[in-house]
Amino acid sequence: MNETELKKIILQSLKKVAPDTNPEILQAGDKIREKLDMDSFDALRFIVELNEKTGVDIPEEDYGKIVTLKDLMHYIMKK
Amino acid sequence: MNTPDGYIKITYREALKQALRVSLQKDERVFLMGEDVGRYGGAFAVSKGLLGEFGPDRIMDVPLSESGFTGAGIGAALGGLRPIVELMTVNFSLLAMDQVVNNAATLLHMSGGQLNVPVVIRMSTGLGRQLAAQHSHSWEPIYAHIPGLIVLSAGTHEDARGMLPAALQSPDPVVIFESNSMLNLEAEIPANSGMVDITTAHVKREGKDISIITYGAGVYKAMDAAQILADAGMNPEVIDLRVLRPLDENAVMTSVRKTHRVLLVEEAWGSVNISAELSARIMEQAFYELDAPVQRLGGMEVPIPYPKHLEDACVPQTADIVTRIKKMLQHD
Amino acid sequence: MIEFCMPSLGADMEAGTLCEWLVSPGSVVKRGDIIAVVETQKGLIDIEVFEEGTIHKLLIKENEKVPVGTLMALIIPAKETTPKTEKRLAEKIQTIRPTPAIQTTAGGMIAAGIKSSFKASPLAKRMASEKNIDLSTVKGSGEGGAITREDVEKALMEKEAGIPVVKPSAVENIRLAVAAAMTRSNREIPHYYLETRVDMSRPLAFLREANKQRTVKQRLLPVVLLIKAVAKALKEVPDLNGYWEYGLKLKSEINIGFVVSLRTGGVMIPAIHEADKKTTDELMDSLNDMIPRARAMKLRSSELADSTVTITSLGDENVETVFGVIYPPQVAIVGFGSITEQPWAENEKLDSRPVLRMTLAADHRATDGNTGSRFLMTVKRNLQKPETL
Numbered sequence: 001m002n003e004t005e006l007k008k009i010i011l012q013s014l015k016k017v018a019p020d021t022n023p024e025i026l027q028a029g030d031k032i033r034e035k036l037d038m039d040s041f042d043a044l045r046f047i048v049e050l051n052e053k054t055g056v057d058i059p060e061e062d063y064g065k066i067v068t069l070k071d072l073m074h075y076i077m078k079k
Numbered sequence: 080m081n082t083p084d085g086y087i088k089i090t091y092r093e094a095l096k097q098a099l100r101v102s103l104q105k106d107e108r109v110f111l112m113g114e115d116v117g118r119y120g121g122a123f124a125v126s127k128g129l130l131g132e133f134g135p136d137r138i139m140d141v142p143l144s145e146s147g148f149t150g151a152g153i154g155a156a157l158g159g160l161r162p163i164v165e166l167m168t169v170n171f172s173l174l175a176m177d178q179v180v181n182n183a184a185t186l187l188h189m190s191g192g193q194l195n196v197p198v199v200i201r202m203s204t205g206l207g208r209q210l211a212a213q214h215s216h217s218w219e220p221i222y223a224h225i226p227g228l229i230v231l232s233a234g235t236h237e238d239a240r241g242m243l244p245a246a247l248q249s250p251d252p253v254v255i256f257e258s259n260s261m262l263n264l265e266a267e268i269p270a271n272s273g274m275v276d277i278t279t280a281h282v283k284r285e286g287k288d289i290s291i292i293t294y295g296a297g298v299y300k301a302m303d304a305a306q307i308l309a310d311a312g313m314n315p316e317v318i319d320l321r322v323l324r325p326l327d328e329n330a331v332m333t334s335v336r337k338t339h340r341v342l343l344v345e346e347a348w349g350s351v352n353i354s355a356e357l358s359a360r361i362m363e364q365a366f367y368e369l370d371a372p373v374q375r376l377g378g379m380e381v382p383i384p385y386p387k388h389l390e391d392a393c394v395p396q397t398a399d400i401v402t403r404i405k406k407m408l409q410h411d
Numbered sequence: 412m413i414e415f416c417m418p419s420l421g422a423d424m425e426a427g428t429l430c431e432w433l434v435s436p437g438s439v440v441k442r443g444d445i446i447a448v449v450e451t452q453k454g455l456i457d458i459e460v461f462e463e464g465t466i467h468k469l470l471i472k473e474n475e476k477v478p479v480g481t482l483m484a485l486i487i488p489a490k491e492t493t494p495k496t497e498k499r500l501a502e503k504i505q506t507i508r509p510t511p512a513i514q515t516t517a518g519g520m521i522a523a524g525i526k527s528s529f530k531a532s533p534l535a536k537r538m539a540s541e542k543n544i545d546l547s548t549v550k551g552s553g554e555g556g557a558i559t560r561e562d563v564e565k566a567l568m569e570k571e572a573g574i575p576v577v578k579p580s581a582v583e584n585i586r587l588a589v590a591a592a593m594t595r596s597n598r599e600i601p602h603y604y605l606e607t608r609v610d611m612s613r614p615l616a617f618l619r620e621a622n623k624q625r626t627v628k629q630r631l632l633p634v635v636l637l638i639k640a641v642a643k644a645l646k647e648v649p650d651l652n653g654y655w656e657y658g659l660k661l662k663s664e665i666n667i668g669f670v671v672s673l674r675t676g677g678v679m680i681p682a683i684h685e686a687d688k689k690t691t692d693e694l695m696d697s698l699n700d701m702i703p704r705a706r707a708m709k710l711r712s713s714e715l716a717d718s719t720v721t722i723t724s725l726g727d728e729n730v731e732t733v734f735g736v737i738y739p740p741q742v743a744i745v746g747f748g749s750i751t752e753q754p755w756a757e758n759e760k761l762d763s764r765p766v767l768r769m770t771l772a773a774d775h776r777a778t779d780g781n782t783g784s785r786f787l788m789t790v791k792r793n794l795q796k797p798e799t800l
Contacts, residue, residue: 017703018674018706019706019707020673020674020675020706021674033728034728037674039672039726040632040633040634040726040727041632041634041698041702041726044630044632045699045703047627048627048628048630051626051627051628057626057627058627059622059623060619060622060623060630061619339532339534339560366533367533367534367536367537368533368534369532369533369534370532370533370534370535370553370559370560371532371553371554371557371559406554407554410552410553410554
């Protein structure tokens, strides 16, 4: 999985859990939840969605490491 | 103009006289008492000729003392007779008010139901003959205010002839208002028309756009107005209340449910009159049937003036009814 | 015969438009079946039936807008086999249809309050409510622009001829629904407010451990513990679980309305039925099921209608305190702010703890501060024993 594919999966997952947002506007350094007005419930469903699509399990203590789009992509690529 | 078979052409005055004659013939207990009813033939010539027919015991001239002879009439009724007390005009009737209110209307109650007072009191009402503020008022609402009385208004020739015989059958006091302005008015009525019902209002003209509810001198004016409006494409209903106490609510509400609009017309002064009472009852009982506010045309609140044109201007006329209804229905 | 009527899906609902019947005469239905889709200000709502039987007659046509309480269908109960005579039914329909007088005050006034005011004759108002005509869309031809019988008849003809009426958008609708409910709340309910701080160290530690054992999908959010703690506390302090309807009417079921805010503005409040009897996992499942549907404005009638008390929770990354506005006719709303690191004094020592500010807004007609305080202290105590939730 390359970066382009991963970004596509992330954006698709975001669109799925929050269909009334526009994830396309996200810049690499943007805080995802803040930018898309997602609450903790949306965030959890997003992580579930990512887990299903990429197989990567993000434990709770790592939530702080995946705040921005850049951080998140870096985190998943590393796993 | 030919009168149709079975109909007679008759003045309102003549109809009143026939009512008296029929009543006197039918029941020996009946007698007429009043100022100038005998030798003079009545102030308005209603009883002209009756003295010769029935004699002075039954056509009785009385002194100018309304309180005195009305009280005597009430006493005669209590004693088993059926007196017809004629009060010359509604203005003078106030002199007899104590007898009417405190005795005639009250005795049944005060005697614990033992004493009925079967007296009939007739009086002329309204303007139209240039008799000025001494003789011309319309004080039906004052009498309609009093529990214990039955108050009738003869707004048609049929009622002028038929109300008195019916009133004489009532065990309780009845006041009949006769319209001064209509005395010379001719109309065709069934030759055999006699006693009428004195408990209900009459729908004089069926319609569906608005209910004109009136009584007395307002009835023929409302009928004329309805015809003018019908020619202009509107379809008013006309109701003659006839009984001012107790009011025939059923007839009124039935009409309101049909037309959804109401114009109340009467010659009595505008404030605290029969229309005011009816308007309130319509609001209480048929509010959700109303498609426009209930409106009233009443008399100007002045002592009735002498000059003809001012007299005419004091009470609702046919043209006023037409104008007001056009405004209500067409907003112009 | 069972009478199936347009349900009230909250104090702000006046009427609903039947979009679709999902059953036809002869269909057999059982409790919980969705038999119709109704459009309200809160979107398309699946309407459930709570009886068992056979559909006898559908009385409202699709795309017809009717006031709350209008008889929509007749259902023959499972036990009853033959329908009563049509005449009896017709009489019934007459009696079930809401009375004009009530409809006029309820329907006319609220619509007038939101939109521009208008004058209409009593008859026009009555007819409009009987024929489901929105008077705010009718032009008056009477004196002073008053709407008369003729105008309503004209509007009815246009409606029947299918001339489209411009409908407000879903976003505008939900705004109007919130506006109506909150206006009523602020006008009618004398609120009192209480606040307390909760040390969340223990519940959060409990969750961290619990979630470690779980797959991503099974993970719990802190709000689940909050919902359960509230539901349990209401069993101990039941006075806050009910409606104010000319007096306090307590409810036996504890159905927690959970505020879901929409990104486009406005809120939906689906009910979690009998939250006190659900485990934390079941509560999480309920949220997973309902929140996406609430966001899509696709809730069931029972979810919109049944809540007996409301929780508004801001979640993390937000302000620390929220004071709610009660959703009438309920009598209380519990507010949870964001959990933040705060200085905490305990046992004569100063420490740093994750702190939750919990508030209660309650109806002072129904309860007093003492009841509210007992309730908040009970929730607080419940949260300190997360393993029992």
